[in-house]
Amino acid sequence: GKPMRSLSYAYPEVRRYIINHIIDMARLGFDAVALLFSRRVPLLHFEEPVAKRFYEKYGEYPYDLPLADKRLNSVHSEILTEFMRELRAALDEAVPDRRVEIHARVLFSMYDTNLFGLDVRRWAKEGLVDVILSFPQRLYEKLPPEIMLPNDRIDMEKYSVYKETSEENTTYFNTDFDFEEPYVDCYGNSVGPKSQRERVEE
Numbered sequence: 333g334k335p336m337r338s339l340s341y342a343y344p345e346v347r348r349y350i351i352n353h354i355i356d357m358a359r360l361g362f363d364a365v366a367l368l369f370s371r372r373v374p375l376l377h378f379e380e381p382v383a384k385r386f387y388e389k390y391g392e393y394p395y396d397l398p399l400a401d402k403r404l405n406s407v408h409s410e411i412l413t414e415f416m417r418e419l420r421a422a423l424d425e426a427v428p429d430r431r432v433e434i435h436a437r438v439l440f441s442m443y444d445t446n447l448f449g450l451d452v453r454r455w456a457k458e459g460l461v462d463v464i465l466s467f468p469q470r471l472y473e474k475l476p477p478e479i480m481l482p483n484d485r486i487d488m489e490k491y492s493v494y495k496e497t498s499e500e501n502t503t504y505f506n507t508d509f510d511f512e513e514p515y516v517d518c519y520g521n522s523v524g525p526k527s528q529r530e531r532v533e534e
Contacts, residue, residue, distance in 0.1 A: 338372040342381040347415045354419065364433035365423075370467040370507075372398065373439070373448050376408045385410070394514045396485045397520045399473050400447060408449025416460040433462035439511065440470050442534045443523045447472065468532070469507040472501065475518040484519065 334355075338345045354365050369375065376382055378395055386394045386407050416434070423432045438445040438452060445452060455461040465515050479490040495502065506512065512530070514524040525531035 334531060336377065338375070340377070340379050341375045341415050341428055342379040342411055343514050347418055350415075351422050355422055358423055358432045362432065364435050364462070366435040366437060367463075368437045368449075369450050370437050371468045373471055374408075376449060382407055382411070396488050398475055398480075398484075398486060400517050400519065401484070405446060405449060409446070409451040409454070410449075412449045413451055413454055413458075414459075416455050417458070420460045434460065435463040435465060436461050436464040436465050440466065440468050441524050441531055442473060443525075444470055444472070457471050467507075468509050468511075470512060471503065471505045472515070473518060474502055474504050476500075477520075 336432070339349070341347055341350075350391050358365060383395070385391050386392075386404065389407065390403055394401070394407075397404050401404075419435065423434070436452065436455070439448070442452075445466075452461065452464050456464070475486065476489075476494065479487050479494050481487050486532045491502075504515075512524070512525060514522045517523050525534060
């Protein structure tokens with residue numbers, strides 16, 4: 333119920349607003365547009381369009397799921413891929429005599445990027461993006477096992493108590509680093525590349 337600091341890509345009106353600004357710039361003769369997806373993540377949360385789409389696909393609402401839930405990632409990915417398709421089509425229509433490239437700056441690793449619905453593999457396969465820039469930034473939830481239910485949902489009552497009484501933060505954020513080791517997600521899995529070489533190769 334708290335207001336967010338940024339506009340949500342879940343709403344078609346927001347996507348149109350962003351695209352219209354990009355089109356105005358592209359018409360000035362720019363060779364490419366750079367989308368800084370490393371700013372203000374998550375770009376989507378549990379807004380009404382997200383919750384409705386999740387319910388239509390899975391028959392339940394996602395409000396007590398961790399951000400690492402693959403079904404939630406999938407819904408976020410669908411919406412952000414729709415934005416990329418809309419942007420590519422709008423650029424092609426507005427500047428038909430040349431291809432205005434799309435450059436996407438995403439997060440540290442493929443895992444970090446997918447966590448927030450930035451499906452760069454799909455974008456590349458569909459020809460929606462020309463350049464991918466991996467930026468050393470990480471953001472993820474740090475959910476202690478005691479607030480997780482056996483069905484991998486968050487016990488919201490325990491979560492509220494934990495937020496009020498613990499000095500630990502439930503989110504981790506770091507940026508402008510050289511390399512970070514894999515971390516353990518809320519399911520107990522080690523995630524992320526084990527070396528800089530593995531990160532670059534992925």
